[in-house]
Amino acid sequence: MQQFLHAKQCRWQFLLTAFGLSEESLGFQCGKCDQCRKIDRGQPTIS
Numbered sequence: 329m330q331q332f333l334h335a336k337q338c339r340w341q342f343l344l345t346a347f348g349l350s351e352e353s354l355g356f357q358c359g360k361c362d363q364c365r366k367i368d369r370g371q372p373t374i375s
């Protein structure tokens with residue numbers, strides 16, 4: 329769960345990887361989760 333919260337990648341991408349769909353998750357961005365929005369805006373993740 330810590331990994332999930334601190335991931336800088338798309339949250340869906342992380343879930344795909346967690347479910348063993350690592351190939352499908354490569355470069356995946358749903359464009360809707362908070363991480364994708366940060367990526368789109370180019371804002372650094374505040375940790």
Ligand SMILES: [Zn+2]
Pocket residue numbers: 337338339340341357358359360361362363364
């Ligand atoms: Zn996303």
